[in-house]
Amino acid sequence: MQFIGRTYMFQTKVFIVNLVDGGILAMVIEKCRIIDVPKITDATKGNLSFVESRKHIPFDIARVYYLYDVPGGVDRGGHAHRTLEQFFIAMSGSFDVLLDDGYREKRFHLNRAYYGLYVCPMVWRKLDNFSSGAVCLVLASDFYKESDYIRDYKRFLEAVRKRNPGEVASSDKKDG
Numbered sequence: 034m035q036f037i038g039r040t041y042m043f044q045t046k047v048f049i050v051n052l053v054d055g056g057i058l059a060m061v062i063e064k065c066r067i068i069d070v071p072k073i074t075d076a077t078k079g080n081l082s083f084v085e086s087r088k089h090i091p092f093d094i095a096r097v098y099y100l101y102d103v104p105g106g107v108d109r110g111g112h113a114h115r116t117l118e119q120f121f122i123a124m125s126g127s128f129d130v131l132l133d134d135g136y137r138e139k140r141f142h143l144n145r146a147y148y149g150l151y152v153c154p155m156v157w158r159k160l161d162n163f164s165s166g167a168v169c170l171v172l173a174s175d176f177y178k179e180s181d182y183i184r185d186y187k188r189f190l191e192a193v194r195k196r197n198p199g200e201v202a203s204s205d206k207k208d209g
């Protein structure tokens with residue numbers, strides 16, 4: 034599916050319905066979404082956008098970091114977080130964020146500073162397709178903790194299965 038206007042792509046590669054007690058559990062990936070932030074436009078002075086904790090994004094901001102001078106063709110990410118929530122904004126240029134909760138994948142193309150992508154815990158992410166001069170701002174719900182990372186894809190799938198016993202994850206999709 035492709036949305037024209039606010040250029041982001043949506044891809045579904047694997048879809049496995051979770052049935053528990055006869056009900057359908059929402060997939061983790063469905064909680065990850067594009068969120069618009071306020072944009073104050075002034076024809077003479079340019080635009081201003083802002084993000085407030087718990088008002089525009091669903092967490093308190095503990096840390097801000099940014100990716101820049103990313104060489105063309107390079108991938109970043111390639112890990113999941115156990116508890117961290119994040120909000121990605123393309124402050125300049127563009128890049129793609131590929132999300133995978135062990136059951137489904139979605140690809141988002143970020144290219145504007147007035148919206149961002151909320152990524153919830155236990156989602157494998159890869160950032161690629163960085164344009165020249167792209168700046169990726171990341172708002173994070175906690176300080177940097179290496180112990181929160183899952184950097185091995187198979188371990189990520191094992192952790193997903195532990196949380197959803199009996200379900201079939203997309204374990205054969207990727208290596209490490």
Ligand code: TYD
Nearest residue numbers: 096097098100108109110111112176177178
């Ligand atoms: P990492 O999160 O693996 O980067 P990416 O996913 O974008 O490729 O972090 C790269 C390195 O930077 C790693 O050694 C940890 C360090 N780092 C910090 O020290 N503090 C931080 O807030 C972040 C995000 C990373």
